[in-house]
Amino acid sequence: QLQLQESGPGLVKPSETLSLTCTVSGGSISSSSSYWAWLRQPPGKGLEWIGTIYYSGSTYYNSSLKSRLTISVDTSKNQFSLNLGSVTAADTAVYYCGRLQKPGTFDYWGQGTLVTVSS
Amino acid sequence: QSALTQPASVSGSPGQSITISCTGTSSDVGSYNLVSWYQQYPGKAPKVMIYDVSKRPSGVSNRFSGSKSGNTASLTISGLQAEDEADYYCCSYAGSTTWVFGGGTKLTVL
Numbered sequence: 001q002l003q004l005q006e007s008g009p010g011l012v013k014p015s016e017t018l019s020l021t022c023t024v025s026g027g028s029i030s031s032s033s034s035y036w037a038w039l040r041q042p043p044g045k046g047l048e049w050i051g052t053i054y055y056s057g058s059t060y061y062n063s064s065l066k067s068r069l070t071i072s073v074d075t076s077k078n079q080f081s082l083n084l085g086s087v088t089a090a091d092t093a094v095y096y097c098g099r100l101q102k103p104g105t106f107d108y109w110g111q112g113t114l115v116t117v118s119s
Numbered sequence: 120q121s122a123l124t125q126p127a128s129v130s131g132s133p134g135q136s137i138t139i140s141c142t143g144t145s146s147d148v149g150s151y152n153l154v155s156w157y158q159q160y161p162g163k164a165p166k167v168m169i170y171d172v173s174k175r176p177s178g179v180s181n182r183f184s185g186s187k188s189g190n191t192a193s194l195t196i197s198g199l200q201a202e203d204e205a206d207y208y209c210c211s212y213a214g215s216t217t218w219v220f221g222g223g224t225k226l227t228v229l
Contacts, residue, residue: 109165
C-alpha cells in the first residue's frame with residue numbers, strides 16, 4: 001500500500017522560505033505512470049494545486065505561485081520536496097503531498113501538515 | 120487558472136439523491152474528460168470518489184456517480200446516508216499539465 005508522509009517546520013516567519021519534504025513508501029517514486037504533487041488548503045477554505053513533478057525532474061507549477069516556487073525530487077531517497085519563498089500569512093495552510101496517477105487522478109494523499117506563517 | 124464553481128452547500132434527507140455541480144470553462148472542464156471528485160471529512164485528507172468524469176475507484180460505493188455536459192461536471196449521490204456528510208471538491212485538468220479545483224461543497228444529511 002502506497003503511503004506518503006509530509007515533514008517540515010510547522011511555523012515559518014514572514015518573508016522566509018517554507019520547505020517541506022514528502023517521503024513515499026510502499027512504491028517507487030520512479031514509476032512511469034505517476035507524477036508527484038503538492039497541494040494546499042488554507043484553514044476553512046478549498047483545495048489548491050501547487051505543482052507537480054515527474055521522477056525525471058520535469059516540473060509543472062501553478063502560475064500564481066511560480067515565481068516563488070521550487071519543487072525537486074530525490075529518487076535515491078524516494079522523496080520530493082517543496083520550497084516556497086517570500087511567504088506571507090496568505091500561505092498559511094495545510095500542505096498535502098500526493099500522487100497524480102496518469103492520466104489525471106490524485107489517488108494517494110499524505111495526511112497533511114499545517115504550516116503557519118507568523119512572526 | 121480560476122477555481123471551478125461549486126455551490127457552497129447542498130443538503131438532503133437519508134435515502135434521497137443529491138447532485139453537486141462543478142462549472143468550469145472551455146479551457147478546463149469543457150475540453151478534457153479528466154474531472155475527478157474528492158470527499159473530505161474534517162481534519163482528514165481528501166479521498167477520490169470519481170475520476171475521469173464517471174469512473175469509480177475500487178471500493179467506492181456505486182451510490183456515487185459522475186457525469187459531464189459542456190463546461191459543467193456533476194456528482195450525484197443516491198440513497199443518501201449519514202456517512203456521506205462531508206465536503207466535496209471537483210478537480211479538472213486545465214491544460215499544459217496544470218490542474219484546478221472547485222471551491223468545495225458542504226453536504227449536509229438532514
